[in-house]
Amino acid sequence: xxxxxxxxxxxxxxxxxxxxxxxxxxxxxxxxxxxxxxxxxxxxxxxxxxxxxxxxxxxxxxxxxxxxxxxxxxxxxxxxxxxxxxxxxxxxxxxxxxxxxxxxxxxxxxxxxxxxxxxxxxxxxxxxxxxxxxxxxxxxxxxxxxxxxxxxxxxxxxxxxxxxxxxxxxxxxxxxxxxxxxxxxxxxxxxxxxxxxxxxxxxxxxxxxxxxxxxxxxxxxxxxxxxxxxxxxxxx
Amino acid sequence: xxxxxxxxxxxxxxxxxxxxxxxxxxxxxxxxxxxxxxxxxxxxxxxxxxxxxxxxxxxxxxxxxxxxxxxxxxxxxxxxxxxxxxxxxxxxxxxxxxxxxxxxxxxxxxxxxxxxxxxxxxxxxxxxxxxxxxxxxx
Numbered sequence: 001x002x003x004x005x006x007x008x009x010x011x012x013x014x015x016x017x018x019x020x021x022x023x024x025x026x027x028x029x030x031x032x033x034x035x036x037x038x039x040x041x042x043x044x045x046x047x048x049x050x051x052x053x054x055x056x057x058x059x060x061x062x063x064x065x066x067x068x069x070x071x072x073x074x075x076x077x078x079x080x081x082x083x084x085x086x087x088x089x090x091x092x093x094x095x096x097x098x099x100x101x102x103x104x105x106x107x108x109x110x111x112x113x114x115x116x117x118x119x120x121x122x123x124x125x126x127x128x129x130x131x132x133x134x135x136x137x138x139x140x141x142x143x144x145x146x147x148x149x150x151x152x153x154x155x156x157x158x159x160x161x162x163x164x165x166x167x168x169x170x171x172x173x174x175x176x177x178x179x180x181x182x183x184x185x186x187x188x189x190x191x192x193x194x195x196x197x198x199x200x201x202x203x204x205x206x207x208x209x210x211x212x213x214x215x216x217x218x219x220x221x222x223x224x225x226x227x228x229x230x231x232x233x234x235x236x
Numbered sequence: 237x238x239x240x241x242x243x244x245x246x247x248x249x250x251x252x253x254x255x256x257x258x259x260x261x262x263x264x265x266x267x268x269x270x271x272x273x274x275x276x277x278x279x280x281x282x283x284x285x286x287x288x289x290x291x292x293x294x295x296x297x298x299x300x301x302x303x304x305x306x307x308x309x310x311x312x313x314x315x316x317x318x319x320x321x322x323x324x325x326x327x328x329x330x331x332x333x334x335x336x337x338x339x340x341x342x343x344x345x346x347x348x349x350x351x352x353x354x355x356x357x358x359x360x361x362x363x364x365x366x367x368x369x370x371x372x373x374x
Contacts (some may be wrong), residue, residue: 041366045332050364079245115357116330122273160249164260176271177295179340184362194363 011225014218028211039199050198052110058206060103060128062213065164066096067131070138071163074156086152087228089159090142091220095213097135104128115179123172124180127165134162139212226234266356274340277319286345294321294351295340295359303335314351325353332358 036054043050073089076082107125108118119125136159145151173182186194192199264271272279274295280286294314302313310325312335323341333339338359343352 041368044363044367044370045337046360053364075249078249079242114330114332114360116333116355117357120357123271160253161256164253164256168260168264176268176273177276178273179357179359181360181362184364189322193363195369197366198364 011222014222014225018215018218018222021056021211021218025208025211025215028204028232029208032201034126035201035204040198043145043198046114049110049113052106053198053207054201056103056106056110058200058209059099059106061206062084062209063096063100063128063131063135066092066099066213067134067159067162068166070096071159071166074159077156078160079154083152085223086156089155091217091224093135093139093142095216097132097139099209099213100128100132100135109194112178122178122180123176124169124178127169127172130165131162131169134158134165138162148196172196276316277314277321278316280321280345280348281319283348286348288345288347291342291344293340294323294340295338296321298333298335298337299341300336310356312339314341320348321351323351323353325356327354327356329356330358332360336363 036051040051040054042048070089070092073085073092077085077089104125107128111120112118141155141158142151144153172181173177184194196204197223276292276296276305277294280294296314296316299313299315302311304311308326310329312323314321314323323343325341325343333356338361340357340359341351341353342355342357345351
């Protein structure tokens with residue numbers, strides 16, 4: 001397992017994976033956008049602004065998932081002191097930040113025509129802002145602190161504290177009365193209140209954004225490895 | 237893999253997480269009133285002393301056949317299917333505002349049954365479907 005995440009071994013696999021994703025990404029992107037923007041029907045209430053959901057919902061999922069990944073990696077780093085894992089969480093963080101901002105901005109654009117306001121300080125929206133702050137602190141602590149060991153320790157601590165926020169975001173709509181609507185898709189019971197003609201573009205867009213994440217992550221991970229190699233550190 | 241130091245770290249970390257979860261639970265619990273974005277008509281009924289000058293938000297469903305629109309103002313009844321509040325409002329309403337849909341009104345209470353709103357927000361539910369399907373369901 002530890003051998004598997006050894007950066008020098010994984011390096012040549014990254015190249016191959018990047019080429020593969022690059023070759024299929026634009027095809028899936030075009031298919032996904034066609035479904036999301038043209039083929040899928042407008043909503044019975046919101047009309048065409050429902051199409052914002054196809055970006056908003058996957059980005060919100062990804063922002064939560066990548067923070068969970070960072071936090072779990074930080075916990076593993078803390079427990080077993082495997083420093084390679086820091087490189088991974090460092091490479092995930094900018095993606096998470098990007099998609100948190102994207103989720104907040106698209107949600108705000110959707111909120112104006114539907115709710116009648118750009119912003120409301122309800123539990124879901126506020127906890128997303130808290131997530132955004134955690135991402136910013138995580139990245140800043142990596143950038144600002146010169147001593148790498150210290151930077152990793154502090155950013156790991158931020159991630160571990162921040163994981164408490166994740167279930168709060170997830171269940172905020174169930175625990176408190178919020179302006180944000182409750183969840184539409186229940187993974188546990190497999191039921192969804194989104195019609196299947198809208199569920200298909202949603203899952204296609206999720207696939208597109210996930211591939212995009214993988215692309216950015218692999219490129220960032222590659223540069224992190226190169227950066228370490230140039231420092232001539234053989235063993236991390 | 238689970239050496240003594242690792243076990244020590246695991247217990248330290250779990251203790252740390254449990255303590256922070258409990259403290260955050262209590263913080264959120266005591267802040268519930270501020271976290272709730274709006275109060276339902278039943279919540280309003282349960283309040284002992286109402287502050288008529290404080291701005292609050294109430295929310296619920298717009299009752300069927302209660303919406304009355306004139307040139308001057310809009311009147312409707314917000315219900316949570318147990319209690320009701322009559323709301324009057326002057327100004328622009330969001331597109332999604334209609335009967336039997338969720339609504340959040342911001343303004344001041346006149347008394348426990350009467351509310352003067354100065355802002356109306358439409359609350360969307362979690363259902364998404366094409367218009368044809370809605371016609372069939374009707």
